[in-house]
Amino acid sequence: MECMPCCPAALPRSRGHFSAAAIMGSMRLLTLNSGSSSVKAALYDARDNGEILLLSMNASRIGSIDGTLTVQDAHGQTLLDDKQHLSSHLTVIQTIIGFLSTRSDDGQLDGVAHRVVHGGEKYREPCLITPDVVATLRSLVPLAPEHLPSAINGIEAVTKLNARLPQVACFDTAFHAHLPPVAYRYALPRALTGEGVRRYGFHGLSYEYVVSELTALDPASTRRAIIAHLGNGASMAAVRGGQSADTSMGFTPTAGLVMGTRVGDLDPGVVLYLEQHKGMGAEDVETLLNKQSGLLGVSGTSADMRDLLARAPLDAHAAEAIALFCYQAKKYIGAYAAVLGGLDTLVFTGGIGENSAVVRANICDGLRFLGIELDDTCNASSEAVISHPGSPVTVRVVKTDEDLMIARHARRVLSQTQ
Numbered sequence: 001m002e003c004m005p006c007c008p009a010a011l012p013r014s015r016g017h018f019s020a021a022a023i024m025g026s027m028r029l030l031t032l033n034s035g036s037s038s039v040k041a042a043l044y045d046a047r048d049n050g051e052i053l054l055l056s057m058n059a060s061r062i063g064s065i066d067g068t069l070t071v072q073d074a075h076g077q078t079l080l081d082d083k084q085h086l087s088s089h090l091t092v093i094q095t096i097i098g099f100l101s102t103r104s105d106d107g108q109l110d111g112v113a114h115r116v117v118h119g120g121e122k123y124r125e126p127c128l129i130t131p132d133v134v135a136t137l138r139s140l141v142p143l144a145p146e147h148l149p150s151a152i153n154g155i156e157a158v159t160k161l162n163a164r165l166p167q168v169a170c171f172d173t174a175f176h177a178h179l180p181p182v183a184y185r186y187a188l189p190r191a192l193t194g195e196g197v198r199r200y201g202f203h204g205l206s207y208e209y210v211v212s213e214l215t216a217l218d219p220a221s222t223r224r225a226i227i228a229h230l231g232n233g234a235s236m237a238a239v240r241g242g243q244s245a246d247t248s249m250g251f252t253p254t255a256g257l258v259m260g261t262r263v264g265d266l267d268p269g270v271v272l273y274l275e276q277h278k279g280m281g282a283e284d285v286e287t288l289l290n291k292q293s294g295l296l297g298v299s300g301t302s303a304d305m306r307d308l309l310a311r312a313p314l315d316a317h318a319a320e321a322i323a324l325f326c327y328q329a330k331k332y333i334g335a336y337a338a339v340l341g342g343l344d345t346l347v348f349t350g351g352i353g354e355n356s357a358v359v360r361a362n363i364c365d366g367l368r369f370l371g372i373e374l375d376d377t378c379n380a381s382s383e384a385v386i387s388h389p390g391s392p393v394t395v396r397v398v399k400t401d402e403d404l405m406i407a408r409h410a411r412r413v414l415s416q417t418q
Helices: 089-101 131-139 148-161 190-194 204-217 268-277 282-291 294-299 305-311 316-340 350-355 357-364 376-380 402-417
Strands: 027-034 038-047 050-060 067-073 078-084 111-116 167-171 224-229 235-240 243-247 345-349 394-397
Touching: 027 089, 027 148, 027 402, 038 089, 038 402, 050 089, 050 402, 067 089, 089 148, 111 148, 111 402, 131 148, 148 167, 167 402, 204 224, 204 235, 204 345, 204 402, 224 316, 224 350, 235 316, 243 316, 268 282, 294 305, 294 316, 305 316, 305 357, 316 357, 345 350, 350 357, 357 376, 357 394
Parallel strands: 027 111, 111 167, 224 345, 345 394
Antiparallel strands: 027 038, 038 050, 050 067, 067 078, 224 235, 235 243
């Protein structure tokens, strides 16, 4: 990757070697989650006894003249709320690092860690980023065309600012890397499976964090657990003994549950019909399945569950979208309880899973035969445990933290390279 000179004031102080603090067991780490038009970032002081969040940052509307960059401290106090032309990921990351450089030790970064949605079959755990890693990620873009280009842009932006700053890739597919063949294989010719056409699964960093939280509370709770990561992107995982046993997303993040704009599970014959009889090309179909379907497609108004819940009393289409979302999630819970041979723990996480008592109640309604029974009062207030006392299955609400998981992985990888 070619390195471009840049104004020294915008760079973190040189980190060709680890700082004295890093060698003593403390690292200043920046985590980046790059989307197509947004970047979420967090700054951590990573120590032997844990990771301390220092700052969280969010840049939105990249490429627009009315982009916004907000920075908050660990207590949620806003330190910066700036509207500006964020022309590219490079501009955003340069602005973030420039802001950090004005804050004494915050600018002394020991590493940058990226959320990378797809690692293919090669990357089954976090790794130090090299030019070879970037080249491999480029080859995987067809598997995640909505996500990987943004991650690569973020990686290359940091490299252009400071090529000596270590970077770590943390893969969303890694948690599912050891799925049993019966779970990851499609009923396609074996040659295609050998070429990598298989179920990969995603949201792995979120699942890893939730499993770590469950393990800290009660190691037995991960013996047979189902985790529902419900947000604009939604998926579910069956967890056996802390390991992924099955998951709803597949070859790409399009499959599985109904999502904000993604269709979820779909008969492949529909794609053939659209191409052969509706005259749609591959690009048109991709746009339809990933950007015009899901809650947005069914409701015709919004991909945001909050909007739909507000509309539902008077809008039949909004109500139908919510019902379809909950129905599909309920079906997966039943299927995964069968996969696990029973159920000990059900976890709701993600923006919808953590915040919508109505959605949680609708999904769990009728599942008492599995041992799932909600306490209405606890569910309404989104308490940590929302199941009825004494019910066979403990139902929990866990606030996920992918950034923290990324920081933990980065600290481990960089510590091994010292």
